[in-house]
Amino acid sequence: MEWTGARYADQPEVEVEAFVAAPPERVWPLLDPARMPPTSTELQSVEWIDGATGPAEGSRFRGRNAHPSLGEWSVTGTVVTCEPSSTLxxxxxxxxxxxxxxxxxxTLRCVPEGDGTRVHQQVRLGPGRSGLSRAIESMPDKEQKIVFVRLREFEGAMTRTLEAIRADAEA
Incomplete structure (x- = not known):
């Protein structure tokens, strides 16, 4: 993927995919964000809040993160689409x-493919401000490099997540 010249205001994104030799119904439960911290070097924990116990439209969770350059922070996520065995x-x-x-x-999508599932994971940055926004403001001349590096980090993390999902679903 090419990110050269990407600026945060452009809402850059990255997507990875993996084939899982299991049907979408077996893959789907593994897409819960609360299952992702063990596969991540950044996401430390996920806690469903406001009475939620898992993904459903409108459910909210709090994620706790740590990054060597960005520090530690917590942020709240809201599920905006939840179509079981299809899209989260x-x-x-x-x-x-x-x-x-x-x-x-x-975004996580399950697409049936033969006897298995093609799982896609995508992240789009922005348009709202994040810790990355502060890094860019402190070094505006390095914005494109900052965005590029962050997208590469996400690409690696998402690849590890999909590999863990594959291993669990195929076990």
Missing amino acids: VWEMDSADVGEGMPSSRW
């Missing part, structure tokens, strides 16, 4: 409370 989409709140725009949008 959530948006993370902006770093500026009350801004009303998500700092990122995460």
